[in-house]
Amino acid sequence: MTVFEAIPISQIGKGTAYITAGDGKAYPLDAEELRRAFAAIVHDNSTEMITTGEAAQILGVSAKTVARMLDAGEIPFVRYSAKGNRMVSRAQVVAYRDKSESHSHETLETMREAASQGGLDTILG
Template sequence: MTTFEAIPISQIDKGSAYITTGDGKAYPLDAEELRHAFAAIVRDDPTEMITTGEAARILGVSAKTVARMLDSGEIPFVRYGAKGNRMVSRAQVVAYRDKSKSHSHEALETMREAACQGGLDDIDYSAYLARYS
């Protein structure tokens, strides 16, 4: 078992992995320790069900947005309990998030290519802004 020693967060090199505590101390992690930390945090249990609130936090959206996603069939769900609360698979929520991010990056790259081909990346912004000053 590795013994961790805390150091001030200001002493952590940029781009280095670390775990921090609320008191400003950090625990640097090497690649193996980082892999173990991720394994402890991320569960690969495809049967793990979470609430729509937890799904909202994972996706970075509101619970109402998650409800609309569920109603439209974007993410499958089951009703659970006497009140019929909706539950979703954590694995499916994470997969949806990753797919959405990938789609967003592809769309942005397509827009960049179109702007380059159309000569839109050579705009003189100072002249453009001067027109509205």
């Protein structure tokens, strides 16, 4: 079993593959660990990795908002290429969107029930 040790992202060398949870620390990966990380991310047989811009379109937000989500650890990602571009699993982005939409609908319903119980629905008519 491999033991992963986190290091500051600033210490990652150019062209090095790594995973981060968005806390400013990175977990460097060798070729086999990178292969296994990709396999774990796409364990549902959906191997399609997409850019943060594509994720933004799916989520209906800006690419900067997606970057903040990734930095906060809300959606897992991997960095690759000389530029260190971030890629995410399309399946995980869709699952995040679906979960967020479900939570929004539940919250709205709770607010409607509270308004009804407080008599506010008759005021607004």
